[in-house]
Amino acid sequence: METTRFSSIDANSLQYWILLGGLALATLVGVLAAHHMDLEGHHISGMSNQIVWGFPHVAAIFLIIAASGALNVASISSVFGKTDYKPLARMSGLLAIALLVGGLAILVLDLGRPDLLIVAMTKYNFKSIFAWNIFLYTGFIVITVIYLWMMMERKMNKFIKVTGFAAFLWRLILTTGTGSIFGFLVARQAYDAAIMAPLFVIMSFAFGMATFILVLMASYKWTHRTLGDVMLSKLKNLLGIFVAAILYFVLAYHLANLYATEHHGIERFILLDGGIYTFLFWAGHIVIGCLVPLALVFIKPMSQSRGMTMLAAGLVIMGGIAQLYVIIIGGQAYPLVLFPGMEESSSFFDGVVAEYTPSIFELLLGFGGICLALAIVTVGIAILEFLPESLSDKALSLDSARSNSI
């Protein structure tokens, strides 16, 4: 009883090809930057033996967890039976796959030996959460492709709920695995915390929803399709709830650390005197990434403005990148504690805060991965019928009424 009409977008316009060409060019530049780093060695990057994961990892992990969160809309529709969201489920699946591919491309291209990728695909150490993540990421793509097939092939619609539920569970495990990459690091002051896993799950909800809102608004505006206030309002409210939940988990993480004297050093570093990391935590993550978006989506009259919703989604993404920068790079910049309570010094930067400035190659690689994800979406919606022709309030209420009456 499908009522929504889907159609691919018109790819014959000049604007479409300019957009796709720009994204493809940025992706190519990212690949070339990675190739240059590979040839010359990573010493031309800002990374070092102290900061072993840099900006490429921030961008990659952002995309990977946003991918998991982008599938939210489909899950809400298939798993929780909220039929209002059903017209957006296809787009949600496409964006999830695209973001994940973009993130994985960055991770792979930043490897010291990208030519040995086949080793990573064939030899596994199953005690490593990193090895598990390789399965979780590839499995996520496979499950989401099957999920999309069930949604787009009318004869297979009866399997939507089952595959939707599998995809929902899988992505929860995936983000748990991504958070555990840090949660399982026993020696680092900033990590070694079980809360990393649920924190990354809720971050994925917010970052994925913010990305979804922006991509949806842009694609509807540029294709002159109608996106009604009702749908947008639902999405923005969900975004607000997810952002509030991030604040809760971040608060719980820091409270636990502040209670334990052994963690006062890292807390002081992040919250008080960590320079760029303190600035990014308070100004980037807390204010720009959480408090301002919360005000924009919940306080009138901002909450009634479409522009403000778009701004809120953009700020959540910026704040999310800042948050990951603080977690990933700030966590490494703070020196390892080999002798608690002692002052350490050496020729290998023991006891000092490690310096890191991302090189142009890392920035281009990270940006290239983001553009690859967007390029996949741009191509996808032109080839297959991912987007509903209309998401007007009227069409939505009709859909909802029909679904409820079934």
Next chain:
Amino acid sequence: MRYKLDLDIEEVNTDRRDFLRRAATVGGLAIAPGVILYQTGAAKPADQAVSSQQRWGMLVNTNVCQEDCDACVTACNEEHGLWDLGRPETDAQWIRKLNVKDKQTGHVTSLPMMCQHCENPPCVDVCPTGASFRREDGIVLVDKHTCIGCRYCMLACPYKARSFVHEPLQDQLPHSPRGKGCVESCTLCVHKVDRGDNNTACAEACAKDGHQALLFGDLNDPSSEISKQLKQHGGTQIRADLGLNTGVRYQGI
């Protein structure tokens, strides 16, 4: 029929047997000195797997380690071809001198820090491809053929003992192969252990300088000097709270 067949073989092989006997005698005399040397060095034959009967380790006596001495670091760099490229942030350091100052008393302890060759190494746990591995005899190594350069082990190591090769390499030493884009760390001079030197370059250099702060040996052999020293004077593990059971122990901290 079978008897006849055996008889035929016996007849055919008579001359060949004589030849083999003579060849074995001459060959045996030729390689005998090598075999004797080989036995004296107690090296492990190349085709024989390492055994958990040994657990190689190191004892560091910080009481005699001199703050201004870095003979161990220099020896390691020379032994393994770790050239200084003038980029301290990215240059590899398999062993470093670490100064530890007590904030309360101002007392400074100087000690060498390197891979601690843990029994339960976090680097091995987190390595996605199994490139980081622990030999049966306790030496933790990186297989350069399967290390993809993800650097997760460097994040996991509690001792900051690992380095990433940030540039193309030249003039590598055959006994200590390295690889651009791979992670590496102290091998406990595994090439020397396997050829029967029973010592490491750093410990030899320390002894040569007259400090005797580093003692290499078999922790599983109660009659080894390292075991006797540890039994008599005790030893401390760095970050013992992590429960890694390190192969490198320290005295005086």
